[in-house]
Amino acid sequence: EVQLVESGGGLVQAGGSLRLSCAASGFTLDDYAIGWFRQAPGKEREGVSCISSSDGRTFYKDSVLGRFTISSDNAKNTVYLQMNSLKAEDTAVYYCTVDPYCSGSPPDDYWGRGTQVTVSS
Numbered sequence: 001e002v003q004l005v006e007s008g009g010g011l012v013q014a015g016g017s018l019r020l021s022c023a024a025s026g027f028t029l030d031d032y033a034i035g036w037f038r039q040a041p042g043k044e045r046e047g048v049s050c051i052s053s054s055d056g057r058t059f060y061k062d063s064v065l066g067r068f069t070i071s072s073d074n075a076k077n078t079v080y081l082q083m084n085s086l087k088a089e090d091t092a093v094y095y096c097t098v099d100p101y102c103s104g105s106p107p108d109d110y111w112g113r114g115t116q117v118t119v120s121s
Contacts, residue, residue, distance in 0.1 A: 002026040009115030022079040022096035035099030038092035050102035
């Protein structure tokens, strides 16, 4: 079964760093694009970053560009989101999911429970 499991969230002070992991099972990352999304209380879900295996391109929300880095380790079948210089507005539950062509509108099939990131100011 296709499954993605997020981990690595936690509590960090503004300016700090966290590294999120997205462990995939049931498929290999080589043929898929994986996106990171987040949702803060009272706000809509928003795309954060995406990595496309088909062309190797990466995408970032403007507000995280230069601070976040998405990467993949195909040997471990895992996608990472390195988050540096964290801000209070980065506080949210972070999710990873299959996002074909990094469209920003992924299917509903693969959402997990996410991992909480809390940034204190």
